[in-house]
Amino acid sequence: MLHAGLDFGTTNSTLGVCGEGGGAPRLLALEGEHRTIPSALFFSLEDGRTYFGRAAVHEYVDGAEGRFMRALKSILGTRLMGETTLVGRERLGFEALIGRFLAHLKGKLEAETGAPAGACVFGRPVRFVDEDDAADAKAEAQLASAARAQGFTHVEFQFEPVAAALYYESRIAEERLALVVDIGGGTSDFTVVRLSPERARHPDRRDDLLASTGVHVGGTDFDRLLNIATLQPLLGLGSATADGKRQMPVWYFNDLATWHRVNFLYTPKVARDAADLKREAAEPEKLGRFAHVIRHRSGHRLAGAVETAKIALTDAAETAIRHREPGLALETAVSREDFERATAELVARIEAAIDAALAAAGVKPDAIETVILTGGGAQVPAVFRAATGRFPAAEIARSDAFGSVGLGLALDARRRFG
Known part of the structure:
Protein backbone atom coordinates (compact mmCIF):
# COMPACT_ATOMS: atom_id res chain seq x y z
CA MET A 1 0.00 0.00 0.00
CA GLU A 174 21.02 14.64 15.70
CA GLU A 175 18.62 17.20 17.07
CA ARG A 176 18.45 20.57 15.33
CA LEU A 177 16.51 23.78 15.89
CA ALA A 178 15.50 24.73 12.38
CA LEU A 179 13.84 27.56 10.51
CA VAL A 180 12.04 26.40 7.39
CA VAL A 181 11.83 29.05 4.68
CA ASP A 182 9.35 28.00 1.97
CA ILE A 183 9.03 30.55 -0.85
CA GLY A 184 6.37 29.19 -3.18
CA GLY A 185 4.70 30.53 -6.28
CA GLY A 186 1.97 32.37 -4.36
CA THR A 187 2.85 32.33 -0.67
CA SER A 188 5.86 32.35 1.65
CA ASP A 189 5.87 30.39 4.90
CA PHE A 190 8.25 30.27 7.86
CA THR A 191 8.31 27.65 10.60
CA VAL A 192 10.55 27.28 13.64
CA VAL A 193 10.70 23.59 14.59
CA ARG A 194 12.74 21.15 16.65
CA LEU A 195 13.83 18.13 14.62
CA SER A 196 15.57 14.86 15.49
CA PRO A 197 15.41 11.13 14.69
CA GLU A 198 13.81 10.52 18.09
CA ARG A 199 11.18 13.24 17.68
CA ALA A 200 10.34 11.85 14.22
CA ARG A 201 8.92 8.74 15.89
CA HIS A 202 6.38 10.73 17.92
CA PRO A 203 2.86 10.74 16.43
CA ASP A 204 2.04 14.15 17.93
CA ARG A 205 4.55 16.87 16.95
CA ARG A 206 2.69 19.92 18.22
CA ASP A 207 5.21 20.59 21.00
CA ASP A 208 8.04 20.59 18.44
CA LEU A 209 6.44 23.30 16.29
CA LEU A 210 7.43 26.51 18.02
CA ALA A 211 5.93 28.98 15.54
CA SER A 212 4.64 29.35 12.00
CA THR A 213 4.00 32.53 10.06
CA GLY A 214 2.97 33.11 6.47
CA VAL A 215 2.59 35.97 4.05
CA HIS A 216 0.87 36.12 0.68
CA VAL A 217 4.08 36.80 -1.25
CA GLY A 218 5.49 34.33 -3.75
CA GLY A 219 7.22 33.92 -7.07
CA THR A 220 4.27 35.15 -9.10
CA ASP A 221 4.35 38.43 -7.14
CA PHE A 222 7.99 38.91 -8.14
CA ASP A 223 6.91 38.25 -11.75
CA ARG A 224 4.11 40.78 -11.44
CA LEU A 225 6.22 43.65 -10.11
CA LEU A 226 9.02 43.01 -12.61
CA ASN A 227 6.40 42.93 -15.38
CA ILE A 228 4.89 46.23 -14.22
CA ALA A 229 8.30 47.88 -13.98
CA THR A 230 9.62 46.76 -17.35
CA LEU A 231 7.12 45.40 -19.86
CA GLN A 232 3.83 47.15 -19.09
CA PRO A 233 5.23 50.66 -19.82
CA LEU A 234 5.83 49.40 -23.38
CA LEU A 235 2.08 48.71 -23.60
CA GLY A 236 1.00 52.12 -22.27
CA LEU A 237 1.30 52.02 -18.49
CA GLY A 238 2.18 55.54 -17.37
CA SER A 239 1.20 57.10 -20.70
CA ALA A 240 -1.02 60.16 -20.86
CA THR A 241 -3.91 61.06 -23.11
CA ALA A 242 -3.15 63.27 -26.11
CA ASP A 243 -4.66 66.30 -24.35
CA GLY A 244 -2.41 65.69 -21.32
CA LYS A 245 -5.31 65.78 -18.89
CA ARG A 246 -5.12 62.22 -17.52
CA GLN A 247 -3.11 59.04 -17.42
CA MET A 248 -4.10 55.74 -18.94
CA PRO A 249 -6.12 53.62 -16.44
CA VAL A 250 -3.74 51.51 -14.35
CA TRP A 251 -5.91 48.50 -13.59
CA TYR A 252 -5.71 47.03 -17.10
CA PHE A 253 -1.93 46.77 -16.82
CA ASN A 254 -1.97 45.47 -13.25
CA ASP A 255 -4.32 42.66 -14.28
CA LEU A 256 -2.26 41.93 -17.39
CA ALA A 257 0.81 41.45 -15.18
CA THR A 258 -0.99 39.12 -12.72
CA TRP A 259 -0.99 35.45 -13.73
CA HIS A 260 -4.42 34.54 -12.35
CA ARG A 261 -6.17 37.72 -13.54
CA VAL A 262 -5.03 37.81 -17.17
CA ASN A 263 -7.98 35.83 -18.51
CA PHE A 264 -10.48 38.32 -17.08
CA LEU A 265 -9.24 40.90 -19.61
CA TYR A 266 -10.26 38.81 -22.59
CA THR A 267 -13.73 40.27 -23.04
CA PRO A 268 -15.35 42.25 -25.86
CA LYS A 269 -15.66 45.25 -23.55
CA VAL A 270 -11.93 45.38 -22.75
CA ALA A 271 -11.15 44.96 -26.46
CA ARG A 272 -13.35 48.00 -27.20
CA ASP A 273 -11.73 49.91 -24.33
CA ALA A 274 -8.28 49.14 -25.77
CA ALA A 275 -9.28 50.56 -29.15
CA ASP A 276 -10.68 53.70 -27.49
CA LEU A 277 -7.53 54.16 -25.39
CA LYS A 278 -5.38 53.98 -28.51
CA ARG A 279 -7.38 56.76 -30.14
CA GLU A 280 -7.03 58.97 -27.05
CA ALA A 281 -3.37 58.25 -26.29
CA ALA A 282 -0.41 60.59 -26.64
CA GLU A 283 1.59 57.45 -27.51
CA PRO A 284 -0.84 55.45 -29.63
CA GLU A 285 1.78 52.93 -30.71
CA LYS A 286 2.07 51.70 -27.12
CA LEU A 287 -1.68 51.34 -26.70
CA GLY A 288 -1.73 49.61 -30.07
CA ARG A 289 0.50 46.93 -28.54
CA PHE A 290 -1.88 46.65 -25.61
CA ALA A 291 -4.82 46.23 -27.99
CA HIS A 292 -2.89 43.51 -29.85
CA VAL A 293 -2.20 41.62 -26.61
CA ILE A 294 -5.90 41.68 -25.70
CA ARG A 295 -7.04 40.75 -29.19
CA HIS A 296 -4.60 37.84 -29.51
CA ARG A 297 -4.75 36.74 -25.86
CA SER A 298 -1.00 37.09 -25.46
CA GLY A 299 -0.91 38.06 -21.78
CA HIS A 300 0.35 34.75 -20.41
CA ARG A 301 3.04 34.61 -23.11
CA LEU A 302 4.29 38.01 -21.95
CA ALA A 303 4.20 36.86 -18.31
CA GLY A 304 6.21 33.80 -19.31
CA ALA A 305 8.87 35.99 -20.91
CA VAL A 306 9.12 38.00 -17.68
CA GLU A 307 9.37 34.81 -15.61
CA THR A 308 12.17 33.55 -17.85
CA ALA A 309 14.10 36.80 -17.29
CA LYS A 310 13.53 36.61 -13.53
CA ILE A 311 15.01 33.12 -13.45
CA ALA A 312 17.97 34.24 -15.58
CA LEU A 313 18.74 37.00 -13.08
CA THR A 314 19.40 34.35 -10.42
CA ASP A 315 22.83 33.81 -11.98
CA ALA A 316 23.23 36.75 -14.37
CA ALA A 317 23.69 40.41 -13.47
CA GLU A 318 21.59 41.47 -16.45
CA THR A 319 19.43 39.98 -19.17
CA ALA A 320 16.63 41.00 -21.53
CA ILE A 321 12.91 40.39 -21.61
CA ARG A 322 12.01 39.34 -25.14
CA HIS A 323 8.76 38.42 -26.80
CA ARG A 324 7.99 38.08 -30.48
CA GLU A 325 4.86 36.96 -32.29
CA PRO A 326 3.27 38.04 -35.57
CA GLY A 327 2.37 41.70 -35.21
CA LEU A 328 4.20 42.24 -31.90
CA ALA A 329 7.87 42.52 -30.97
CA LEU A 330 8.92 43.56 -27.47
CA GLU A 331 12.39 43.69 -25.95
CA THR A 332 13.77 45.55 -22.96
CA ALA A 333 16.97 45.17 -20.94
CA VAL A 334 16.74 44.45 -17.22
CA SER A 335 19.43 44.13 -14.55
CA ARG A 336 19.39 42.34 -11.22
CA GLU A 337 19.60 45.79 -9.63
CA ASP A 338 16.43 46.84 -11.52
CA PHE A 339 14.71 43.65 -10.39
CA GLU A 340 15.67 44.12 -6.75
CA ARG A 341 14.55 47.74 -6.80
CA ALA A 342 11.16 46.76 -8.26
CA THR A 343 10.60 43.98 -5.71
CA ALA A 344 12.12 45.52 -2.56
CA GLU A 345 8.72 45.72 -0.84
CA LEU A 346 8.21 41.96 -1.28
CA VAL A 347 11.60 41.17 0.26
CA ALA A 348 10.80 43.49 3.17
CA ARG A 349 7.55 41.61 3.81
CA ILE A 350 9.45 38.31 3.80
CA GLU A 351 11.98 39.71 6.29
CA ALA A 352 9.16 40.92 8.55
CA ALA A 353 7.51 37.49 8.47
CA ILE A 354 10.81 35.81 9.43
CA ASP A 355 11.18 38.23 12.34
CA ALA A 356 7.60 37.47 13.39
CA ALA A 357 8.27 33.71 13.35
CA LEU A 358 11.35 34.11 15.57
CA ALA A 359 9.48 36.40 17.96
CA ALA A 360 6.51 34.02 18.18
CA ALA A 361 8.88 31.11 18.88
CA GLY A 362 10.71 33.11 21.52
CA VAL A 363 14.14 32.42 20.02
CA LYS A 364 16.99 34.67 18.96
CA PRO A 365 18.52 34.39 15.49
CA ASP A 366 21.72 32.87 16.88
CA ALA A 367 19.72 29.95 18.32
CA ILE A 368 18.77 28.74 14.83
CA GLU A 369 21.09 25.87 13.87
CA THR A 370 19.72 25.10 10.41
CA VAL A 371 17.88 27.13 7.80
CA ILE A 372 15.98 24.84 5.42
CA LEU A 373 15.28 26.52 2.09
CA THR A 374 12.59 25.19 -0.21
CA GLY A 375 10.43 26.54 -3.02
CA GLY A 376 11.62 28.05 -6.29
CA GLY A 377 11.41 31.62 -4.95
CA ALA A 378 14.16 30.88 -2.42
CA GLN A 379 16.61 30.90 -5.35
CA VAL A 380 16.08 34.65 -5.93
CA PRO A 381 19.33 36.27 -4.66
CA ALA A 382 17.62 39.02 -2.62
CA VAL A 383 15.30 36.45 -1.02
CA PHE A 384 18.22 34.14 -0.25
CA ARG A 385 20.02 37.00 1.50
CA ALA A 386 16.89 37.90 3.47
CA ALA A 387 16.38 34.29 4.52
CA THR A 388 19.95 33.54 5.56
CA GLY A 389 21.59 36.85 6.48
CA ARG A 390 20.37 36.81 10.11
CA PHE A 391 21.91 33.38 10.71
CA PRO A 392 25.63 33.51 9.90
CA ALA A 393 26.43 30.47 12.07
CA ALA A 394 23.56 28.27 10.81
CA GLU A 395 23.83 25.43 8.35
CA ILE A 396 22.02 26.40 5.14
CA ALA A 397 20.19 23.30 3.90
CA ARG A 398 19.16 23.69 0.28
CA SER A 399 16.37 21.15 0.20
Missing part, protein backbone atom coordinates in the same frame (compact mmCIF):
# COMPACT_ATOMS: atom_id res chain seq x y z
CA LEU A 2 1.23 3.46 -0.90
CA HIS A 3 0.38 6.56 1.12
CA ALA A 4 0.07 9.78 -0.86
CA GLY A 5 0.84 13.45 -0.30
CA LEU A 6 -0.15 16.04 -2.89
CA ASP A 7 1.55 19.43 -3.14
CA PHE A 8 -0.81 21.51 -5.28
CA GLY A 9 1.29 24.58 -5.93
CA THR A 10 0.65 27.96 -7.48
CA THR A 11 3.34 27.38 -10.10
CA ASN A 12 4.23 23.66 -9.91
CA SER A 13 2.74 20.56 -8.29
CA THR A 14 4.17 17.25 -7.07
CA LEU A 15 2.75 13.95 -5.83
CA GLY A 16 4.72 12.01 -3.23
CA VAL A 17 4.16 8.40 -2.17
CA CYS A 18 5.50 6.35 0.72
CA GLY A 19 5.24 2.61 1.32
CA GLU A 20 4.15 0.84 4.48
CA GLY A 21 6.67 0.01 7.20
CA GLY A 22 9.50 2.38 6.42
CA GLY A 23 11.51 3.27 3.36
CA ALA A 24 12.16 6.60 1.73
CA PRO A 25 9.39 8.56 0.05
CA ARG A 26 9.51 9.23 -3.67
CA LEU A 27 7.87 11.52 -6.18
CA LEU A 28 5.77 10.08 -8.97
CA ALA A 29 6.57 10.96 -12.56
CA LEU A 30 3.68 13.20 -13.57
CA GLU A 31 4.58 14.25 -17.10
CA GLY A 32 6.91 11.96 -19.00
CA GLU A 33 9.89 11.55 -16.68
CA HIS A 34 9.25 14.89 -14.97
CA ARG A 35 8.37 14.68 -11.27
CA THR A 36 7.02 18.21 -11.21
CA ILE A 37 4.16 19.44 -13.35
CA PRO A 38 3.31 23.10 -13.99
CA SER A 39 -0.06 23.89 -12.37
CA ALA A 40 -1.54 24.87 -15.72
CA LEU A 41 -4.47 23.85 -17.90
CA PHE A 42 -5.27 24.55 -21.54
CA PHE A 43 -8.79 23.98 -22.88
CA SER A 44 -8.36 23.52 -26.63
CA LEU A 45 -11.04 24.83 -28.95
CA GLU A 46 -9.34 23.03 -31.83
CA ASP A 47 -9.61 19.42 -30.67
CA GLY A 48 -11.81 19.75 -27.55
CA ARG A 49 -9.14 18.28 -25.27
CA THR A 50 -7.89 19.53 -21.93
CA TYR A 51 -4.10 19.69 -21.65
CA PHE A 52 -2.17 19.80 -18.39
CA GLY A 53 1.26 21.01 -17.28
CA ARG A 54 3.98 21.44 -19.90
CA ALA A 55 1.61 20.21 -22.59
CA ALA A 56 -0.81 23.02 -21.65
CA VAL A 57 1.98 25.61 -21.79
CA HIS A 58 3.15 24.26 -25.16
CA GLU A 59 -0.33 24.43 -26.71
CA TYR A 60 -0.78 28.01 -25.55
CA VAL A 61 2.67 29.25 -26.55
CA ASP A 62 2.33 27.48 -29.90
CA GLY A 63 -0.71 29.63 -30.61
CA ALA A 64 -3.45 27.00 -30.44
CA GLU A 65 -6.96 28.39 -30.11
CA GLY A 66 -8.28 27.89 -26.60
CA ARG A 67 -8.22 29.01 -22.96
CA PHE A 68 -5.04 28.89 -20.85
CA MET A 69 -5.20 28.97 -17.04
CA ARG A 70 -2.42 29.06 -14.46
CA ALA A 71 -1.94 30.00 -10.79
CA LEU A 72 -5.46 28.85 -9.85
CA LYS A 73 -4.30 28.27 -6.27
CA SER A 74 -4.06 32.05 -5.88
CA ILE A 75 -7.84 32.33 -6.29
CA LEU A 76 -8.67 30.14 -3.25
CA GLY A 77 -10.33 32.18 -0.52
CA THR A 78 -10.96 35.19 -2.76
CA ARG A 79 -14.26 36.47 -4.14
CA LEU A 80 -13.27 35.11 -7.56
CA MET A 81 -14.01 31.58 -6.30
CA GLY A 82 -17.70 32.48 -6.42
CA GLU A 83 -17.54 33.49 -10.07
CA THR A 84 -17.56 31.45 -13.28
CA THR A 85 -15.50 31.77 -16.42
CA LEU A 86 -16.23 30.80 -20.01
CA VAL A 87 -14.33 27.71 -21.13
CA GLY A 88 -15.28 26.81 -24.68
CA ARG A 89 -19.06 26.75 -24.72
CA GLU A 90 -19.60 26.20 -20.98
CA ARG A 91 -19.16 28.32 -17.90
CA LEU A 92 -17.23 26.68 -15.08
CA GLY A 93 -16.59 27.70 -11.49
CA PHE A 94 -13.04 27.85 -10.25
CA GLU A 95 -13.56 24.99 -7.80
CA ALA A 96 -14.44 22.80 -10.78
CA LEU A 97 -11.37 24.04 -12.69
CA ILE A 98 -9.10 23.21 -9.76
CA GLY A 99 -10.87 19.86 -9.58
CA ARG A 100 -9.95 19.13 -13.21
CA PHE A 101 -6.29 19.51 -12.36
CA LEU A 102 -6.55 17.44 -9.16
CA ALA A 103 -8.39 14.71 -11.08
CA HIS A 104 -5.50 14.55 -13.53
CA LEU A 105 -3.02 14.00 -10.68
CA LYS A 106 -5.36 11.48 -9.06
CA GLY A 107 -5.31 9.51 -12.29
CA LYS A 108 -1.50 9.40 -12.13
CA LEU A 109 -1.68 8.07 -8.57
CA GLU A 110 -4.22 5.40 -9.47
CA ALA A 111 -2.14 4.30 -12.46
CA GLU A 112 0.80 3.82 -10.09
CA THR A 113 -1.08 1.93 -7.38
CA GLY A 114 -3.63 0.07 -9.49
CA ALA A 115 -6.34 1.01 -7.00
CA PRO A 116 -8.75 3.90 -6.45
CA ALA A 117 -7.15 6.82 -4.58
CA GLY A 118 -8.92 7.61 -1.34
CA ALA A 119 -6.86 9.10 1.49
CA CYS A 120 -4.37 11.87 0.79
CA VAL A 121 -2.54 14.59 2.73
CA PHE A 122 -2.63 17.90 0.87
CA GLY A 123 -0.15 20.66 1.46
CA ARG A 124 -1.36 24.11 2.34
CA PRO A 125 0.39 27.41 3.04
CA VAL A 126 0.41 28.77 6.57
CA ARG A 127 -1.78 31.56 5.18
CA PHE A 128 -3.88 31.29 2.04
CA VAL A 129 -5.16 34.79 2.80
CA ASP A 130 -3.30 37.34 4.93
CA GLU A 131 -5.01 38.80 8.01
CA ASP A 132 -8.40 37.20 7.31
CA ASP A 133 -8.95 34.00 9.28
CA ALA A 134 -12.40 33.39 7.84
CA ALA A 135 -11.17 33.67 4.24
CA ASP A 136 -8.16 31.51 5.07
CA ALA A 137 -10.38 28.75 6.49
CA LYS A 138 -12.68 29.09 3.49
CA ALA A 139 -9.74 28.59 1.12
CA GLU A 140 -8.82 25.30 2.80
CA ALA A 141 -12.46 24.18 2.68
CA GLN A 142 -12.66 25.03 -1.02
CA LEU A 143 -9.55 22.97 -1.81
CA ALA A 144 -10.89 20.07 0.27
CA SER A 145 -14.23 20.28 -1.53
CA ALA A 146 -12.54 20.26 -4.94
CA ALA A 147 -10.53 17.19 -3.91
CA ARG A 148 -13.51 15.28 -2.52
CA ALA A 149 -15.53 16.01 -5.66
CA GLN A 150 -12.85 14.11 -7.60
CA GLY A 151 -12.97 11.06 -5.33
CA PHE A 152 -10.45 11.77 -2.59
CA THR A 153 -12.57 10.39 0.24
CA HIS A 154 -10.25 11.22 3.15
CA VAL A 155 -8.58 14.64 2.83
CA GLU A 156 -6.22 16.00 5.48
CA PHE A 157 -3.89 19.00 5.41
CA GLN A 158 -0.35 19.73 6.53
CA PHE A 159 1.46 23.07 6.41
CA GLU A 160 3.88 23.06 3.48
CA PRO A 161 6.92 24.24 5.52
CA VAL A 162 6.22 21.53 8.11
CA ALA A 163 6.18 18.94 5.33
CA ALA A 164 9.57 20.21 4.10
CA ALA A 165 10.89 19.92 7.67
CA LEU A 166 9.65 16.33 7.96
CA TYR A 167 11.55 15.39 4.82
CA TYR A 168 14.74 17.06 6.05
CA GLU A 169 14.31 15.37 9.44
CA SER A 170 14.29 11.92 7.82
CA ARG A 171 17.94 12.44 6.83
CA ILE A 172 19.57 13.86 10.00
CA ALA A 173 21.31 12.08 12.88
CA ASP A 400 14.91 19.87 -3.04
CA ALA A 401 13.49 23.20 -4.23
CA PHE A 402 10.39 21.73 -5.84
CA GLY A 403 10.10 18.25 -4.32
CA SER A 404 10.71 18.41 -0.58
CA VAL A 405 7.13 19.39 0.31
CA GLY A 406 5.61 16.52 -1.67
CA LEU A 407 8.09 14.06 -0.14
CA GLY A 408 7.35 15.33 3.36
CA LEU A 409 3.60 15.11 2.75
CA ALA A 410 4.03 11.45 1.77
CA LEU A 411 5.88 10.78 5.03
CA ASP A 412 3.08 12.52 6.92
CA ALA A 413 0.48 10.46 5.05
CA ARG A 414 2.18 7.24 6.16
CA ARG A 415 2.17 8.48 9.78
CA ARG A 416 -1.54 9.40 9.62
CA PHE A 417 -2.96 6.57 7.54
CA GLY A 418 -0.49 3.73 8.08
